[in-house]
Amino acid sequence: MPRSAYERSKSVETIAWQEHPLARSLALRLLQESSGESRQAIGQALLDVLDDAAGLPPCKLTVADRPQRHRKREGRLEMKTYGYYRCDWDAGEARRGSIRIYNLTAIRQQILSPKVFLETLLHEWVHHYDFAGLRLDRSPHTSGFFARIRAVAETLGVGFVAPPKREASIGPLRAVDDVVPPGPSRLRPGGTDPPTWIRDQIAALFGRKEP
Template sequence: MTFDYYDTLSTAQQRVYRMSDGVAALRVREPHALAPHVEALRLALASGERALLEDATARLGDALCERLDVAAAKVEVLEVRPSSETGELHGLYTQAPGHRPRIQVWMRTARHGRVVAFRTYLRTFLHELCHHLDFLLLELPHSFHTEGFFKRESSLFHQLVPRLNTSSSRRRPRSSRV
C-alpha cells in the first residue's frame, strides 16, 4: 500500500519510497542494555527539566546510533511545541551540508504547556531518529513517510519498551476460603 502522495513523486523518488517501504524493522544490538537510558529519559521527562531531558535524550540517541553503527545526530529539546491552524510540531529532523544532522523534539504541548506523555515523547524522538537512519543506515537519498518507515519506528520503540509478557502477567487463582 502506498500513501496518497506517492503519485506526486518522480519515478526516482517512487523507487526510493518503495525501498523505504520494504524495510519493516531495524534490529538494535542488545536493546535490553539500553534500559538505563530509557529509564533516565522517563525520569528526566517527569522532572519537567528541559536540560536534563535534552541530556537523557542525547545519551539514548548516541547509544542507539552506536549500536546501529552510524554517527549520532545532535539532539535539541525545546519547550513548548510550535503550533498553527493545522496542528502542533512534535519533532523535526534537519540536515545541511557541512553541519551535523539535528533532531529537535518539543517536550510540552502547545495548548496547555504540559509535559507530553513518556510514550508520546519517546515515539516522537524515534520518529525523528528514523529519518536520520534512513539517510545514514539505509543510505536512502530521501526519507519518506511510508508504512515501512512507521514500522521501523515501532520496531525501535518495542525493542526499547518491550511489551509485557501476557503469560507471566496473568492473575494467580484466588485461594478459596473454607
C-alpha cells in the same frame, strides 16, 4: 531500475543494529523524566547508544522548553509539530544530523507526556537511520517507516510507545513532514532553486516558503 526512496522505505521493517543493554535502561529512564534538561541529557545518551549500535554518525538532540510549532484555522488547532530532524550532505552522505523536540504542548503549554516524548525521539531517530543508514534521499512516512519505529521500541522494551500499524501519520490534525532537508547548495550544486517538495516542507514547518 533503482527503486525509489518510497519503495525502499516501505520494504524495510527492521533496523540493522547490535542490541545494547544500556539503550533499554536509558529508554526506561526517559519515561521517568519531565524536565527539558533531564530529557536532553538522557535522550542524547540514548541517541549516542543507538547511533553506535546501528553504525551511524552522531545525531545531536535539542529539547526546547517552548510550545510546539502550530497553526490554527478559524480558532481551531489545524497543525502542530512535535519535533523535526535535519542533516547536511557531505560527499553524498548524511552528516551532522540533529533532532529538535518541543517540550511543551502547543496550546496549553503543558509538559509533553513521557510516552509522547520518547515516541517522538524514536520517530525522529528513524529519520536519521533512513538518511545515514539506509542512505535514502528522502524519509517518507511509509508503513515500513512506522514498522521501524515499532521494531526499535520493542527492542528497547517500550513497545507501548510506538504508534499502531499505519501507512502514514493519521489523526485529527493535519500531517506535517518533520524532516528539514539540507540546503539547496548541497542538494543542487550551483545554487539551483530547491524542488517544490522541499519548499512545501519548509512552509509546513515554519509557515513560509523559502525565496
